[in-house]
Amino acid sequence: MGLERAFLARLPQAQPAVQALAPAPPVGTSAAAPALERAVPPADRPVPVAAVSGAASDALSARDQALAVLRKSGARPAAPVPVEEVVQRPAVLIQPEKARDMASLLEQAQACQECGLHTGRAQVVFGSELVAEPDWMIVGEAPGTSDDRSAQPFDGKAGLLLQAMLNSAIPNASIYKAHLVKCRPLGNRPxxxxxxxACRAFLDAQIRLVQPRRLLAVGHVAAMALSGCEQDLETLRGQVLSYTDTLGRSVPLVVTYHPASLLLRPQHKANAWRDLSLLRQLQAQP
Structure with a gap:
C-alpha cells in the first residue's frame, strides 16, 4: 500500500467540472461580467459542439413553425424574382438619322431627353396614322394641349378646322401629319x-421614311424651318417652295397660316383659301 500511495500521488489530479466558488471580480468590474463571459464565449475560446447543435436545432424549429403558419393560412412564400427581370433594359440609342423604320424612330422619340421639353410632356406626339408615300405631309410647329392628351397631332378645334380646309381643297388626297417638335411646350408657347x-433630326427622319409627294407647312415657324428662308409668312405664301430631304430628293413645299391662328384672326381665311387653291393645283399634277 505504501508503493501504491506513492504512485497515485504522482498522477495528475482531475479538475472539477464546475468550480464551486468563482473568484471575486476585480475592483471596478461588474459582478455580472463573469456570467456574461460564460454566456457569450470570446472568439478565441472554443464553443462547445452541443451549444452549436442546440442553436441550429432552435433555428430549424423556428423555420418549421413559420412554414406551418403559412400553410395553415394558405399563404405562399414569395417566389424569387428572375434574374432577367432584375437586370435593367439597355438604354435606347438616340440616332434618328440611322432609323430604318417608323417603329424604331418612335421608340427613340419616346426615350429622347435631348431638350427640356420632355419634362413637361404627358405623351410624345409623334405623328398621325402612317400612310406610305402620302400625297401631302402637313407639318406644324409643336403639339398643343389636346395633342398632348391624345398623342395625335392637330387635335382639338384647330385640327378640326384644318381637316375641313383640306377636305374642301383636296378631298381625295392621302395625308400624314406631324410637328417640328414632338413634345408640347408648356403654356403652348412657340x-x-x-x-x-434638338428635334430636327426626328422630323427629317420622318420625311425620309414617309416619303411624301408634297409638303404643307402651317405657321411661320414651320415655314421657315422647312424652307430654310428667314422671311415673314406673307412673303413665303402664294408660291411653291422646295424642301430637300436627307436623301437629296427635292419635295414641293407650300406654306400657309396655322389653323389656330385662323381661329384668332378670321380675316386671314380668304388668304388661306388662296393657299389651298395652290394645293389643289399641285394635287392635280401627275
Whole structure:
C-alpha cells in the first residue's frame, strides 16, 4: 500500500467540472461580467459542439413553425424574382438619322431627353396614322394641349378646322401629319431655337421614311424651318417652295397660316383659301 500511495500521488489530479466558488471580480468590474463571459464565449475560446447543435436545432424549429403558419393560412412564400427581370433594359440609342423604320424612330422619340421639353410632356406626339408615300405631309410647329392628351397631332378645334380646309381643297388626297417638335411646350408657347434644333433630326427622319409627294407647312415657324428662308409668312405664301430631304430628293413645299391662328384672326381665311387653291393645283399634277 505504501508503493501504491506513492504512485497515485504522482498522477495528475482531475479538475472539477464546475468550480464551486468563482473568484471575486476585480475592483471596478461588474459582478455580472463573469456570467456574461460564460454566456457569450470570446472568439478565441472554443464553443462547445452541443451549444452549436442546440442553436441550429432552435433555428430549424423556428423555420418549421413559420412554414406551418403559412400553410395553415394558405399563404405562399414569395417566389424569387428572375434574374432577367432584375437586370435593367439597355438604354435606347438616340440616332434618328440611322432609323430604318417608323417603329424604331418612335421608340427613340419616346426615350429622347435631348431638350427640356420632355419634362413637361404627358405623351410624345409623334405623328398621325402612317400612310406610305402620302400625297401631302402637313407639318406644324409643336403639339398643343389636346395633342398632348391624345398623342395625335392637330387635335382639338384647330385640327378640326384644318381637316375641313383640306377636305374642301383636296378631298381625295392621302395625308400624314406631324410637328417640328414632338413634345408640347408648356403654356403652348412657340418652341425655342435649341428645342427645334434638338428635334430636327426626328422630323427629317420622318420625311425620309414617309416619303411624301408634297409638303404643307402651317405657321411661320414651320415655314421657315422647312424652307430654310428667314422671311415673314406673307412673303413665303402664294408660291411653291422646295424642301430637300436627307436623301437629296427635292419635295414641293407650300406654306400657309396655322389653323389656330385662323381661329384668332378670321380675316386671314380668304388668304388661306388662296393657299389651298395652290394645293389643289399641285394635287392635280401627275
Amino acid at each position: 418652341p425655342a431655337p435649341e428645342e427645334l434644333a
